[in-house]
Amino acid sequence: MSQYLISHWGWYPPLVYMLMAMLAASLVLLVIAGGSVLFIWMERKVAGRIQDRLGPTRVGGKFGWLQTIADGIKLLSKEDLRPEGADAMLFRIAPYVAFCASYGSFIALPFATGWVGLDINVAVFFVVAVLGLEVFGVILAGYASASKWSLFGAMREAAQVISYEVPLGLCIVIPVMIAGTMDLTKIGNLQSGWFTNWYLFHDPFTFITFFVYYTCALASVNRAPFDLAEAESELVAGFHTEYSGLRWSFFFMAEYGSMFLVSALGSVLFLGGWNGPVPVAAWIFGEHASQLSGVAFVLANVLGLMTFILKAVLGVTVMMWIRWTLPRLRIDQVITTCWKYCTPIAAVMFVGVISWQLMGLPSGGDVLPHHEQGLRRLPGSLRERPFEAGDAVPAANSVGFESEHADRERGQADG
Amino acid sequence: MRTGNGGRRMGEINGHTVLFLFFGILACLFSLAVVFSANVVRMAFYLILALAATSGLHFLAGADFVGTMQLVLYVGGTLVLLVFGVMLTAQNPFISLRTAGGDWIVAALVGGILLVILVPVAFQIGLPPQDAGDIEGLTQREAVASSEPVSVPTATRIGLGLLGVPGDDVSGYLLPFEIISIHLLVVLVGAAYLARAKRKVVVRQESQNSAGS
Amino acid sequence: MFDLLTQPVGLTHYLIVGAVMFVAGAVCMATKRNALGVLMGIELVLNGANLNFVAFGSNFLERNPAYQLGLDGQIISLFVIVLAAAEAAVALAIVLNFYNNHSTVDVDRADELKG
Incomplete structure (x- = not known):
């Protein structure tokens, strides 16, 4: 498209590239910002229902749809405070660091076949890498606030996130190993067809891996019961104790952004991504989306996009459900969970899946009756x-x- | 200014150039910021940004696996460790240790000499040879460099290379890979031992003291 | 020299960025008195070198086969990254030990072995 603008309309090339980059960036921003608005409203509703309350009911009609907007306006009008002893530059910049990391990892996340900001060959790895940088925002915020509560929160966060990257990485390697590629688009397309092709049902080991993945993802995005960094009953508010107004809300956008991201990643890796449990799009259009073109491709992809977002939102909802159900762990319990349970289980699953593949045992898609499965057999040009x-x-x-x-x-x- | 300079030859400015200038200038600026910043926490912060920009350059050069590795291991692992260390030792007297003037002069001398050596070498090596026979190579190079950066799948070939399977443009690296694995394990154990040895001694002395008294 | 800005991005551009990072790292190692600052200088030096390896290994920057490293360059830079992580871990452990013993991170005070 950018080539078209340059060659046919004679636009100034750098301008065109900037424009295209900004277009893609604003689309992703829309997903994060819109997602946060939705998720904050959902969080209130879910929390309310779980605690046998109604949640917001007034702003914007019966269900309180506009509650988040009202929250946002309140936050915007708050004074931007900064503690006296704080390191001014780092204090100001820390929320943006956290947000950028969460935002940056969306670059490589495909939302449907071919609908991806940047189609990188090592997308899985990239997403996890960039998501891991979010911890810097938290550490800097904790340090720069010049408050012991913040510093405690930041230290806990650092220890927790670094530890959980190990089992998280192990869990992510397993679907990558089955698919034989790190490209998220290909991994998603390999699971097309019936739900038995999802890697969740590939073999018993992957089934367990998914739950380990979800636990570790929960910990690495700092959600309850692993929200030690902002434990409000011990640390006031942890790393964001000293923040207010817009900067504070950036931390929350980052948190909800990364919650969505890990759910989406889990759904691509284990739950078939944009492929529904039943190959509806393939029945309607005759082929899987990746082999269609024109209007049929867009329609099939829109269907896939909706499936994908539904799965990711479902993942986020479960995170909320867990948050309002389980009590918070202590820091030593958090680290114990990581090193004594998650890591060994993930390692065993890793070996298990390797042996399963090595012995050529049947996968989920083989056990149940075979249906025509769009892309389970990728055309040679699509695979390395x-x-x-x-x-x-x-x-x-x-x-x-x-x-x-x-x-x-x-x-x-x-x- | 830069884009204006290139504007005379419009076809040569492309996405790659724009991104390269962006990441390259960021990387240089933040590395210099590391040098000239006195506050150790800010130094760490600038270092993070410099290394992240470098990983962007790796992506631009077509080394997507190395770029991601840089983000995971360097920025995500090493630097978190470093920031951890900074925070553990950052107490007011040590946050900014001033450098003596003499040190700056020596360092500037060393840095200047290095730069004087390295930059001409970069020009000599990087620019295409001036021989008449290489004109074809030049155009080919221009054609390649002015296309969009392509993502050539490298991960598989790198993985196979590390497992000792030589490919068409990579040799086998099984032995170095194993040596590095063992090395990492040793380092892990060693670092853990170094970091906790002191505390053990203190505890033992205390218990001896309390037993003695 | 100002051809750099009008030419397509090539090996020279990468090498110059690598050189700047390398020199910055060397100067950082020479001037910082904080042990962690010295460590950061080392990281910068390693990164500058790494960038050169990747640039030489990239076959769409450098088409002259005489200079091409191919994937070897990338693998070497992987090794550098991994070894840098190991080096940082050990150095950090040493610095923390030094801090525990001397309550300072000033490398100029680590002079007990001076003859």
Whole structure:
């Protein structure tokens, strides 16, 4: 599109690139900001219902739809306070660091086949990497506030996030290993067809992995019961004790943004992403979205987009449900959960999935009756092929590296 | 100013150039900020930004796996550790330790000499050879560099290279990979031991003292 | 030299950014009295070198096969990143130990072994 603007309309190229970048950026911003507005309202409603209350009922009609907007206006009108001993620059910049990290990781997150800010080959890795940078915002905020509550919160956050990156990484590697690629779009498309193709149902190990992933994701975005960094009963408000107004709300946008992100990532990795439990789009349009073009592609993708967002929102809702159900852990319990439970379980699952693949046991999609499955067999051009058929490497070795899909695909290519 | 300069030859400014200028200038500026900042916490912050900008440059050069690795390991791991250390030791007298004037002169001398050596070398190596026979190579290079940065899948080939399977443009690296794995393990144990040895000694002395008294 | 701004981005551009980072790191190591500042200087130096490796390894920046490193460059920079992480962990442990013993992080005060 940018090439079109340059060549046909003769626009000044840097301007066009800036424009296109801003367009993409504002679309993602819309998702985060709109998402936060929705999630804050939902959080109040869910909390209310769980505690047998009604939640907001007045602003904007019966269900209090506009409650978040009212909150936002209140926050905007608050004074932007800064403690006297604070490191002024770091204090001001910390919320934006947290927000940028959460925002930046959306770059590589596909919302449907081909609808992605930047199609990186290592998207999974990238998303996790950038999301991990959010911790800097929190640490800087805690340090710069010159308040011991903030500093305690920041230290806890740092210890917690670094620890949980290990099991989180292990859990993420498992679907990557099954798919044989780190490209989120491909991982999503490989799970098309019936819900039995989702990696959640690939084998018993992946089923357990998903729940470990969800626990670790919960911890790495600092949601209850792992919200030690802002434990309001011990640390006033943790790292954002000294913040008010707009800067404070940036921390919350970052938090809700990353909640959505980890749910969305989990849904791509384990729950089929934009593929519904039943291949409705494939029935209507005859093919999976990635093989369509024109209007049919857009329609199928819109359907996929809705499925995807539904799954992610469902994930966020469960996070809220957990928050209002479970009590907060102590810091030592948090670290124990990570190192004594999550990491060993994830490691065992890792070995389990490897053995499952190595022994060629049937996956979920094989056990149940086979239906026509759009992209389970990716066309060769869409997949990287680690090995050529004539490679000098013994065939027995290659089974370990490759997924069964690759095997199947190779069988096709050969046969 | 920069875009105006390039405006004379419009076709050459593309997304890659714009992004390169953005990340490159950020990386340089923040590395200099690390040098000239006196406050150690701010130094850490500038370092984070400089390294993040460098990872952007890695992406632009087509090394997406290395760029992500930089974000995960360097920015996400090493620097969190560093910031942790800064916060543990940052008490008012140490937050900004002033450097003596003499040190600055020596450092400027060393830095200046290094820069004088490195920059001409960069020009010599980077610019295409002036031989007539290489004109074809030049145009090819221009054609490639002025296209959008393409994401060439590198992760698979790097992984295979690390497992000792040589590819067409990579040799096998199984032994270095194993050595580094063992090295990391040793470092992990060593660092844990170093960081907690002191506390153990104190506890033992206290218990001895209390036993003695 | 000002051709840099009008030419398509090539190897030279990357090498110059790498050189600036390297020099900044070296100066940082020379001037900082805070041990952690010295550590940050080392990180900058390693990153400057890393950038050069990646630029040489990138076959769409450098088309001249005589200079191409291919993926080897990327793998070497991976090793550098991993070793830098290890180095930072050990250095940090040493600094913390030093801080515990001497209640300072000023490297100029670490002179007990002076003859």
